Amino acid sequence: MPVTRSWRDPTEATLAKWLLAPAFLLLGLIVVYPVGRLLVTSVYELSLTSGLPAKFVGLDNFAMMLDDPVFWTALWNTLLIVVVTVPGSMLAGLALALVANMPFRIRWPVRLALLIPWALPLAFVGTIAAWFFQSEYGVVNDVLRHVRDHKIIWFNSGTLSMMAVCLTIIWKASSFVALILLAGLQTIPAEMYEAAEMDGAGRLRQFWSVTLPLLRPSIVVAMIFRTITALQTFDIPATMTRGGPGNATTTLAMYIHQTTVDFLDLGYGSTLAVAMFVISMAVSVVYLKQIRTNT
Amino acid sequence: MSPLILRRLAAFAVIVNGLFPAIWILFTSLKTERELMQTPITWFPSAPTIDNYVHAFHDQPLARFVFNSVLVALTSTALTIFIATLAAYAIARLQIGFRNTALSIIIATSTFPLVTLLVPLFETMRAIGILNSYAALILPYTVLSLPVCTLVLVSFFESIPADLENAAMVDGCTRLGALWKILVPLAAPGMFTAGILAFVNSWDEFLLALSFNSVPALRTLPVGITLYQGEFSFPWPIISAALVVGIVPVAVLIILFQQRVLSGLTAGGVKG
Amino acid sequence: MIAKIGIAAALLWATAASAETRLTVFISSQQRPDVMRHAFDKFELANPGIKIAIQSGGTTSELQAAYLNTVMSAKDPTLDIFLLDIVRPAQFAAAQWTVPLNDQVGDVATLLKSYLPAYADADTVDGKLVALPAFADTMFLYYRKDLLAKYNREVPKTWTELAATARIIQQGENNPDLQGVSFQAAAIEGTVCTFLLPYWSAGKNLVSDGKLTWDRDAALNSFAMWTGLVKSGVAPRNVAEIATETTRKDFQAGKAAFSVLWSYGWQLFQGADSAVKDKVGVAVLPSTDGGQPVSCIGGWQWGVSAYSAHKEDAIKLVRFMSSTETSKQLAIEGSLMPVFPSLYQDPDVLKAVPWYAYALPVVTAAKSRPVTARYNEVSDIIRTQTNAVLAGSITAGDAATQMEARLRRVLK
Secondary structure (H helix, E strand, O other): OOOOOOOOOOOHHHHHHHHHHHHHHHHHHHHHHHHHHHHHHOOEEOEHHHOOOOEEOOOHHHHHHHOOHHHHHHHHHHHHHHHHHHHHHHHHHHHHHHHHOOOOOOOHHHHHHHHHHHHOOHHHHHHHHHHHHOOOOOHHHHHHOOOOOOOOOHHHOHHHHHHHHHHHHHHHHHHHHHHHHHHHHHOOOHHHHHHHHHOOOOHHHHHHHHHHHHHHHHHHHHHHHHHHHHHOOOHHHHHHOOOOOOOOOOOHHHHHHHHHHHOOEHHHHHHHHHHHHHHHHHHHHHHHHHHHHOO | OOHHHHHHHHHHHHHHHHHHHHHHHHHHOOOOHHHHOOOOOOOOOOOOOOHHHHHHHHHOOHHHHHHHHHHHHHHHHHHHHHHHHHHHHHHHHOOOOOHHHHHHHHHHHOOOOHHHHHHHHHHHHHHOOOOOOOHHHHHHHHHHHHHHHHHHHHHHHHHOOOHHHHHHHHOOOOHHHHHHHHHHHHOHHHHHHHHHHHHHHHHHOOHHHHHHOOOHHHOOHHHHHHOOOOOOOOOHHHHHHHHHHHHHHHHHHHHHHHHHHHHHHHHHOOOO | OHHHHHHHHHHHHHHHHOOOEEEEEEEEOOOOHHHHHHHHHHHHHHOOOEEEEEEEEOOOHHHHHHHHHHHHHOOOOOOOEEEEEOOOHHHHHHOOOEOOOHHHOOOHHHHHHHOOHHHHHHHEEOOEEOOEEEEEEEEEEEEEHHHHHHOOOOOOOEHHHHHHHHHHHHHHHOOOOOEEEEOOOOOOOHHHHHHHHHHHHOOOOOEEOOEEOOOHHHHHHHHHHHHHHHHOOOOOOOHHHOOHHHHHHHHHOOOEEEEEEEOOHHHHHOOOOOOOOOOEEEEOOOEOOOOOOOEEEEEEEEEEEOOOOOHHHHHHHHHHHOOHHHHHHHHHHHOOEOOOHHHHHOHHHHHHOHHHHHOHHHHHHEEOOOOOOOHHHHHHHHHHHHHHHHHOOOOHHHHHHHHHHHHHHHOO
C-alpha cells in the first residue's frame, strides 16, 4: 500500500537516519581523517628525525613491534592494569553507589565525596598521588610510620610502584563506576523490593535477586568503558612514575605517546596505535555482544 | 551494631575516601612552602596563611581559567547530550536493521587513544579554521564523550517500557514528541549521569587544550594550573590554592544541579 | 560558528592592517616574556615595519616540546621563531623544522667561538648551524659555606673528597635528616646529566659526530660512584624518586650539605623563606679520581621555523636576540645567564648578579649532552636505566649491557 508521508511523519528507518546523522557527522568530521591517516601511516616507515621521506614498508612495522621488548613490557603492564583496576574499580564503585543510594536524610556529603575525585583534574591526580606515596614527605608513609618502623620507598620497586599506580586509578575510576551504577539503582522501582520482601527475601537475598539483575545493563556499560579507559591508561602513570622504575609502569598508551610525540617516529607510533585499537576493539565487541544479546 | 550505625560508618568511609585528597589539598593551600619540607610532615597547617590564594589569583588569570573550563565543559556537555539522546533513541527504539552496527561504530571511535590522533586532529581543526577558539575544544570534547553517553542512554531507554510512549503516540503525540515528553523525563538519572560524564571528560582534558589553544585568554584550568610551575619548580601551596579555587565552583554546580534533577524526578513522576 | 566568524574577521583585520611584517615568537611564560619584550621593542624600533608578537606555551621543557611537536608536525606557519631547550635543535633540524643559518651569520666559526664552548657543539648539526644561543644554564655544585668552615674543610675537588667531607659533616652534625649530597635519579631529563657527569669526567664521550662511542668502564664507574654515595649513606636511599625540585627544596631547607643543581637554585636559596640564606657557595662539580672537572650545560636556543613566511626577518631577529647586547640585557634585567664568557666578567652584569663571578669556570667546563636527532630516545634510555640502577631494581652490569644495546640500535 503506497503511502505518502510528510516530513513530520517519516518512516522509522528515515527517522533513524536523521537522528543518527548528527552523531555520525560529528564523528566523521573529527575522527575519520585522523584515524584514516593513522591507518595509512602504520604501513609506512616515517620517522621525522631520520630526515628521510616516508617509505611504504607493508607490515614491516608490525614485525618490528613483535620483536620489540618494550612493546611487550608495555602491553603486559597495560593488561595488568586492566585486570587489576577494572574489577577493583567495579567493586569499589558498586560499594560507593550502594552507600550513596542509602536513604540518608542529608545526602549531599556522600554525593560530594563521589564527585570530588572527578572534579580533581586528571593531570593532577597522578602528581598528587606521587606526592602521597613519596617516601619522605608523603602522607601514606606518615600513616604507616605508626605501624612499621622503616619507610617504604614505593617508587624504588617495580611491584610497589605498580600497586601505587593501580590504587590511584581505582580511586579515580571508582567514582565513574559509582555514578553510572547509582543512576541504575535509582531506576529500580521500590515495588520490586517490596515484592521481594513480601516473599520473605532478606537484604542479601534482595541484593542478589533484585538489585544485581536489574543493575546488569548499567554494570555492563560501566565495564565496557572502564575497560576501554583502562586499556588507554596514560595520565596517571605518566605523571606519577613516568613509567619507572625502568619500564615497570610504562603503559601502551605512554609508549605510543613517547614514540610519536617525543621520538617523532610516526610510522611505528601509528603501528602501535593500530595494535592497541585492535585489542580494545576486540574487547568491546565481546562486551557488546554480551549486552546486546541480553536485551 | 544496628543497621543505622553501620550505614553511617559506611557513609563516613565513603566521605573520607572521596574527600581526603581534596581536604589535603585544601590544607596544603594554607601552608607555607617551608612547612611542607618539615619531617615528620604536618597534617594541619601550623600557621594558616591565605598568601597562596593571593598569589594564585595574582600570578595568573585564574578566574578566567575556571570560566573557560566551565564554559567549554557546559557547552560540550549540552551538545553531547543532545546528539547522544537522538542517536540513543534511534538505536534503542526504532526498528532498523543497522542498530547494532551503528552502536558498534560509535563505540569503536572511543577505542582510539586520543594521544595518537593529536597531530591529524590539529590539522582538522586548522582546516575548519577554529584553532584558538572555544570551538576547537568543544567539538573534540563532544566526540570524546559521545560514545559513553550514547551507550548510557541506550541502556536507559531500553530499561524503560515502550508502552508509555506508545500510549502517548496513540493520543496523537509524534515520535519525537513522545521522546521529549515521556522518555527524557523518565531517563533523567541516565541523562544526569551522561551529563556528568561528559562534563568531567572535558573538565579533565589536558593535551588537546594545550595544543589547540595557545591564546592565554582561552586557556582551560588544567593547562592554566601548569603555568604556576617553572621549568623545575612545583609550588605545591600555590598550585593547591588554584586547585581548590577550581574545584569549588564545580562541586557546587554539580550538587545544585543534582538536587534539582533528583527532586524533580521523585516529585514529578511522569508528566504527559 | 560565531568563533569562526570572529577569527575570520580578526584575520581580515590583521591582513588589512599589515603593511608591516608580523613575527610570532614562541617562549614560555617562565622565560621572562616581560624582559624579552624589552629586547623586542628595541628590535622593532631599529626595524620599522616589523612587529613582534609573543606566544607563550607550557612552562616546562616537556610541555613546550609537546606543543611545538604538534604544531610543527602539522607544518603550521603560525610561529616564526621559537626557543628550544638545548637538547632539541638537532631533532628540529633533522625534521627540517628549522632553517640553517650558515649563510646569514657571516663566518660561522668566528661567531661560535664568541659563545660558551658547549654551544658550538649543541647548535651545529652536520656542519650546519641550526640555532643560536639565547641564555645559558648549567649544573653547579652548591655547598654549605658555614658547614665547610665549621669542620674546616675545603670545597671538594673530587667525588671521593666530597664523600669524605660529607661523612664528616653528617657525623659531626649528628642529624639523621641531614643528607651529605642531594642529586637527581628520578626518571627525568636531569638524570641524564647525573649519569654523564662522572662518565665525562673520566674523559669519555658518549656520542661523537652522531656515532656512539660507548665506554663500558666509564659507565660502570658512573653507576658505582652514585650507588656508592647511596650505600655509604651520603646520599639518601630514595634518590630514585628525587627530581630537581626535591633537591632544591631539601637544600633550601638546610637538609643537605651539598647539592647538584641547575642555576635557578641560587636566587631561591637567598630568599627570605630560605634556611640557608648567605650560607651557600657554588663551585664546579667534582671530578672522578684522576678525571677532569665537568658540568652539564643547559639553556635555550633560538630557532627559525622552516614554515615561517618571513624567514629573512626572522633570522635577523634571532641574530639580534643572540647578540652580546641582548644577552647582557637579559642577564641584568632577568637574571638569565649570559651565553658569552666575556659577560661573566662584565661590571654591569656583575653589579646586577654578583654571583656570576663564581660561575665562569663552571659554564666553561660544561659539556653538552649528546647532539643527535634521536636525542629523546637516547635520553629515555639513559634516564630509565640510571633510575633503575639507583632504585636497586637492576644491577649496574645489566643496566650497562642494556643501555649499550639500546643505544646501538638508536645510533646505528
